[in-house]
Amino acid sequence: MIKRKQKSIVFFFAIYLTFIAMAVALILFTPGLKITEENGRVFLENKSVHIVKDIKVELADGTPIDCITQFAPESKKELMVAESKRPTKIIATAAFHPTIEKILLPLGVEGFALTHKITVQENILAGKEFWLKLRLCAQNSDLKSLSIWETHDKSYLKEESQNRVIALKSGECREQEFEFTALKAGGTKISFSLAAENYAKEISREIKVN
Numbered sequence: 001m002i003k004r005k006q007k008s009i010v011f012f013f014a015i016y017l018t019f020i021a022m023a024v025a026l027i028l029f030t031p032g033l034k035i036t037e038e039n040g041r042v043f044l045e046n047k048s049v050h051i052v053k054d055i056k057v058e059l060a061d062g063t064p065i066d067c068i069t070q071f072a073p074e075s076k077k078e079l080m081v082a083e084s085k086r087p088t089k090i091i092a093t094a095a096f097h098p099t100i101e102k103i104l105l106p107l108g109v110e111g112f113a114l115t116h117k118i119t120v121q122e123n124i125l126a127g128k129e130f131w132l133k134l135r136l137c138a139q140n141s142d143l144k145s146l147s148i149w150e151t152h153d154k155s156y157l158k159e160e161s162q163n164r165v166i167a168l169k170s171g172e173c174r175e176q177e178f179e180f181t182a183l184k185a186g187g188t189k190i191s192f193s194l195a196a197e198n199y200a201k202e203i204s205r206e207i208k209v210n
Contacts, residue, residue, distance in 0.1 A: 035102035042079045060089035087195040103193040105200040113139035118205040137173040149193040156188040182209040
């Protein structure tokens with residue numbers, strides 16, 4: 001009798017763990033919130049199949065933009081973001097959902113030539129670390145302060161977004177190396193927003209995780 005009870009407890013405990021694992025996987029690996037741009041307007045979208053509650057949207061410095069109590073599936077709401085001459089980072093957070101970040105670049109700002117090259121480690125494997133190298137060259141102007149804002153899908157890559165500031169002289173090239181840990185197999189994208197006075201540009205690289 002005791003052994004039978006022990007087996008029953010183990011059985012129900014295994015079912016409970018399976019349920020928890022499925023719930024975590026549903027939260028981490030299904031589409032959720034997304035911030036998009038359309039013709040200079042900014043929108044928050046719910047790409048999931050369930051209601052997302054208590055969403056907080058703010059700038060990187062903590063300035064509030066919006067608070068949404070309940071956001072229905074497939075909903076879309078415009079965010080009122082003040083125009084800026086500098087890149088603006090927006091952050092959206094909600095309980096049990098990955099934090100979403102979006103960098104808005106000023107429209108029509110690109111005052112000089114900055115060339116770039118992105119190289120990525122071959123044979124990227126799930127559960128393993130890999131590297132990405134970003135090479136930047138200033139062509140015809142000095143850059144005393146060039147901001148590099150890296151963003152990625154956190155359901156694919158473990159690390160937080162990385163921000164750096166470098167200086168480049170005219171004709172100079174510098175290489176920045178970034179390290180990531182792949183969480184699962186599939187295709188994803190790593191993006192970089194480059195910004196300096198009178199210059200803003202966004203570049204990206206598609207990667208495949210095996």
